Each structure stands twice: as C-alpha cells, then as structure tokens.
Amino acid sequence: MTKLSAIRPLRPASRMNVWAVISKTFLHAFLICLGIVVIYPLIWMALNGFKNNAQIFGNPFALPIGWSWANYVQAWNQGVRDYVSVSLLVTVASGLCTVLVSAWTAFGLTRTKMPAKPLVVGFVLGGLMLSPTVAVIPLVRMMQALGLYNTYWALIILYTAFRVPFSTFLIRAYMLDLSRDLDEAAVMDGASEGQIFWRITLPLCRPIVVSCVILHVLFAWNEYLFAMIFSSGVGAQTLPVGLTSIMATHGTNYAEVFAAMTISALPIVIVFFAAQRYFIRGLSDGIGK
C-alpha cells in the first residue's frame, strides 16, 4: 500500500504508521492463506501420485516416502497416453478450424460490402447465447444420423461450431479497430480480397488470433459434457472422459488415479503460465460474452 504513505502528513504520524503496518501485515497474511488454500490441494494431488495406497490411507499431510514414478508410468501406459493423443488431436483440429472460420467470418463482416450485414452479425454472435446443454439431445440424434456418434469427428465439429461465435466476436472487434490504410493501398495495386485477407489482415490480427487459440485450447482440453456424450466409445475418449473411466476401472488404485489427474492438469497449467499475456488479453477483450 504505497498510497498510504502519501496520507501521512494529514494525520498524526505515529498512529498512521501503526495502522498502516497492521493492515499491511493483515492483508499479506490473508493473501498468503488464500494462496495456500488454492495451491495446496493441487500439490497434494501431485504428491499422492508418488505414494502407494497404504500411504494414501495414512496421514494425508505426510510427504511420500519415496519419489517413484511408477504410478505415473503405469497411468500413462494404462490409457492416459491414448486419452492424451485424442485430446491433442481434437484440441488442435478444432482450434485450427475455429480460428480459421472465425477469421474468415470477421473479415467478411468488417471488410466487405455484404448485404444484410447486421443480420449476419446478429446471427453469428447470437450463437453466444445458446448453451450446449440445451442442444445435447437433438445433437445426439443428429450425430447418430451422420454416423459420427462416438467418434472424435463429432467433437471437432461441435467444438468448432460452438466456439466460432466467441472467436468471431473477439477477432471482429480487433479488425474493426485495425487501420484500413494497407488494405486500400493493396486494392490500388490490384490485390484481390483473398490476397488482402491472407497477406495483410490475418497477419495484422496475429495477437488476437493467438489469444483465441489459447482460449480455445483451454476450452477444448477441459470440455466434459460433449466429450462424455459423444466420445464415450473406446479409442475416442478425451482426457476428461478418460479420467472418469480410469476412476471407474482402477478406482481402487487411488495413487494411479492421482497420477493420471496430475498428468492431465499439468500441460494446461504450463500453457497458462507460458501464454499468460495472450490469455489475459483474450479474457479482457471477451468479457462482453
């Protein structure tokens, strides 16, 4: 609280000092306690992956006796590897589709003289208001009819369809603020719309595109409702669904479940810390959602 020092001349100096020190100490203690409540369960999860069942049933606050990776290796080999690869595939494929389709759409909505543009904007962004939960029963019938039920294609399509409105919203707002000078110069030189999109607009939008990708990764890696309903078949399970099925099949081997949970949480935490800047931009631009 540096601001407090500025008040000092207005009040008796000694009293102010005491209060400032007390409140400062109290605030820091509060932040630290809250930080422990937030982080300790996650550390406990990772530590339990190093224990065996007997230790897990012992004192929950104790550190593991040895640092054996056996549970992690076993979890990885008994399914987590497959779940990770499906999750990776679905996340990357739906992420690419989402960003590409959204950038096209945003370009069309900001750089062309399309008729009925407000209507199209309303249609695309209106998708933000519709929740996946409400659509899930009809979607099952639809995916069954298309023969995509229990495949990861269903997830790729649905993640794209349900995330395009949000990404379009972000990219469109960014494009509206972009200067059009370069576009006009390119038109003078005879560039087509397609060339303008690929060579000028898209590269200029790189910051917001990166934010969209990060937010999409967070969404797709963690999504559970669609994943559970559309990919419960063997070989199509994403990580969140796989975790619950590990829980169902190896549920008695707690240590292995903890190891699997840690493996599934770690990549996204790393992505978050590595890409924090883009993440926060995406969130702050997207709060209108």
Add this chain to the structure above:
Amino acid sequence: MAVTGVNSGAVTYGAATGQGASGTPRSRLRNLLSFRWVAVAVILIGWFVYYPIVDNFIVSTTDQDIFTGEVSDVGLANYDRLLHDPVVWTSLWNNSLYAVISIVFQVFGAFLLAAIIEGLGSERLRRFWRAIYFVPSAISITVTGLLFYFIYQPEIGLLDAALRSVGLDALVKPWLGDPKTAIYAIIAMSQWQGFGYSTLLFAIAIQKIPRELYDAAIIDGAGPSRRLWSITFPLTREMTGLMIIITITGAFQVFNEVMVMTAGGPNNSSQVLGTWLYQQGFIENNFGYGAAIAGVIFVVTMVTGIAQLLYTRRRRVQF
C-alpha cells in the same frame, strides 16, 4: 471498457471492395459474393447451434426410445410432468443456490480480492497473486471435481483430516455422501475453482481506472476503504453487473462438477437441471422428458442472455 455490444456491426466498411459505383449489376454480384467469407460459419452455427434448439422443442413434445426408435406424440405432457416432478424443483433450488453463493464469492468476493491485489505496491506481487489464484480455473473441472471428491472423502481426504487435527472431530462427515451437505460441498469446490477467474477480470477492470482519481482522493484525505467504495466500486459497477449476469447463466448450466462428484446423489439431493437432463435423457432413455428439462434451461439462459445484451448496450462509463 472492453465490453463491446453485439449491436455495432451495422457500419459498412467498403474500402476493399469500394471501387465501381454501387448498384451496378457487377458490384451487386461482388457484394453477394462476399457471403462466401461467412458461409462456413453461418452453416456450422445454423446447423449445429440453432437447429438443435428448435429440434429440442419438437423432441420435447414426443416420447421416444433411442433404441427401438419408437416415437409417439404426447403434446405438452412432458412439461406437465416437469411441474409435478419433485427432482425438478430440487434441481431449480440447487441451481439457484449455486447462483447466489457464486455471486457472493465470485462477484463480490472477487471484487474485494482484486481491489486488495491491485492496491499492492509492487507490480511483480500483483502479477504473482493474480496468476496463483487463477491456476485452478485453467485446470479441467473433471480434474478438480475428482480431486475434491477425494478431498471430501472421510478415509483419505484432506478436509476431515484437517478438521480432526484442529479438534473439530464433531464436524467430520462424508461431505458428498450426506444429502444435507452434498450440494454445498460441490458449490464450495466450484468457488475454489472459479474465484481466480473473476478476480482476474475485476483486476483488469480496476487497472483501467485512471490513477489521477486515486491521487486526488488521497489529497482530499480519503482512506483506503473510502477510495474503495467511492472510486473503485462505482467505476467497476458495469463489470459487476456483467459478472452477476454471467454467473447466473453459468449457475443454470452447471453440469460437470456435479456429474463427476455425485452424479446428483445421494437420493437426488444434489441434482441440478443439467444432471437431471442427463439422467432422464441418457440413463433412463426418456429423450422427450430430457428435452423438456433442457427447455427450462433454455428459458433461463435466454432471459439472462437478453439481460446481458441489454446491459452491454447501455451507455458505458466513460473516462
């Protein structure tokens, strides 16, 4: 503010296609061709986002078995059943609890926390706390749900062990196994996971308040709490309103954590609309009835969605 209404798309920017007088057949054709940019999105969204909502209402007036495929038209019988289904009322109550508790912690609690963090002297400390508190929000709710499933377990869990270690043995219980506490235990997990996210958003809003306002208040002798209520709170009011609406919308769509931690049990005491929909539609194969429950979620989220739209359209705080 970063809040952008959905309504500002009416402006036409014609720089890229601006040559040639508009109105000639050629330029009209070119304008129509611009639809190719939005075609994929419109088809995808129309097909997989809008159409299912319409279809859901059609399904909700039928009784259908997914395995035999037999469909019978039952009119509004499923909605009538909703009104007399005690679990629907339990679910609505639990969803509302979710909303209220989340507003307390994830809107007002997060606002206070963000104000405390943004009041810290060092930028490194501010960044550190924002990131630490956000970590659970980055992790899959399946993982955090499973984690707290274990934390709440009497034999191996942290919570009961912690209570015992401070002598509160009387409070020790299977938190998720007791119909009285199950939904509260789930909601508590959700607060743990979500408050860092809203704290981050409030922190971003607070950062946008011009420093001069605080400097002027300090010169006038305003203490920290006075500055909080006279500057920070009113100038982030818009964010607060928006967060309340988003929180309510989220509370009525809750599914994952309840599914992972209790699947609605024990005795349906922790059911929410989402899990009851799943139970009816996918476990008991009452597609029609499940669709009617989905209809309730649709109505609630539509109301909050329109509220949000109207809210973001209003004039914003200008600095």
